[in-house]
Amino acid sequence: MTLAWLLRRFFTVLYTLLVVSVLVFGLTQILPADAAVTLLGENATPAALAAVRERLGLGDPAWLQYWHWLSALLQGDFGTSMRTSQPVGPAMFTALGRSLLLGGASLVVMLVIAVPLGMWAALRRGKAADLMSSLVSYLGVSFPEFVTATLLLIVVADYFQLLPATGYVPPGEDLADSIRHLILPVVTVSLIMVAHVSRMVRSETIDVLNSDYIRAARLKGLPPRTVLLRHVLRNALLPTVTIVALDVGYLLGGIIVVEEIFAIPGIGRALIVAITSRDLPSIQAGAVIMAATYAVANTLADIAYVLIDRRIRYD
């Protein structure tokens, strides 16, 4: 990993954020015929509309509006919420923290389930266990998060009353209760990813098992356990890192829905509230922050990939 490569990667992230900011701003403020009407609705009084136009600078040319917005954003000013009249930035970043907790926990749970499941299916290829795992993955990718979440609510929270149905408890307040509240959301978000990643691990493991170096390791007389953990696992995990990075996109989408259903005050829920109350600055801030999170996560995955795989040398 050279400095030049890191720099190029850094500029790619910058370009991504630039395109995202243009898209988000253009779609929310420039594209609508009159953003003031979008904000206040069809029945707003002319005076109120004029006031909003003045405040958002809607009379200015599009590029100037964008420039004002972007330069404020770069100074950490995400604008003022139209709904609460509070600064948008701090509220969004607090919400992002809760979402990252949910997302991070889901990623860990997903890896803990998906990797052994995929390897197990590969080792028992064509047997009942393999069929079971492909069934799980077909079901996993075919249930949208809102369906899984609602079904889990009915069965686990409502019928058996094993876990609380909705709500969020900060981990600092009561750790056990916090975890109990997180279980159902985490299961929902990780299910689709378990399906993707276990399939990926399965096919990679099958490829690795058929390779010459595994045959060599076996012929050398290494115990099967060592071969599996030291050689197969490591090589099968490499391509998995890439698919996990791509899956962060699904993760973010899933988080939006899951937060809404389980009433978790994260960034996804904040975004939905912003959209339903037409709170333009909050929509823009939420969208940019989420996309930025995704871009950064992807870059970190790229770097992790290079660190794990010594064979890859980007120049």
Place this chain on the structure above:
Amino acid sequence: MTDALHRLLRTPQGVLGLGLLAVLVLACLLGRSLAPYSPEAMDFAGRFAPPGARHWFGADQLGRDVLSRLLVGASSTIPLAVAATFSGALVGACVGTLSAYLGGRWDEAITRTIDAVMAIPHLLLALILVSTLGKGSTNAALAIAISVAPSMARVTRSVALSVRQQDYVKAAIARGEGAGWIVLREMLPNVAAPLIIEATIRVAFAVMLFATLSFLGLGAQPPASEWGLMISEARRFMHQAPWILVAPALAIATTAICFNLLGDGLRDALNPRDER
């Protein structure tokens, strides 16, 4: 084409997927006449009727027959998702092929921009679009089409790069054909097969995305019997009558499974290298 169908029918996924597809197409075309009741017929005495001989899948909070609503709802869920996916795929395919044809700096710029757009998760992009365009089925479908396009452009580009090197494309360039002709008439038809596979799998995503938007109140509007909307309305009554919710949930999952199976089957059928 018939050859591909034959091969599709030789894979287990293909058979199962085509079977489910036949059921879904039937529901979309004949749903209204197959439905035992009118989807909007209310029956207050029969509210929350559990599944039974009268109502196979039960009745909802207004006494409407769930099976009838599902059957009629099929035509307001599936065709829109399919149309959105394939129109988005077509736009993406044109951009991807053009990018591969142009090559060099243009290709680099287009690819980087596509990657940047893909940094916005599908659901988020669709949400932003719907918040601008206004809620409703048509706008939701448009938003889905737009959010499908970038990833399809990327898939297409990678295939089109190898097509670009083929002799018939070089011949067309040597003949002095215009860029539009080469992209649309020479290259695009030759990237169609992998594109169709990819698009078929995306239909499963589109169905789920569309249902999700309706669930969030931004897609189909009441009293439509779109499946995501049915689930959203049924949530309040899930304690008394879980079947109102489970039936559309299974319908969505079945549709997604159908297109996932078809996509996998097509991949095996159209990919001669992969015969195992």
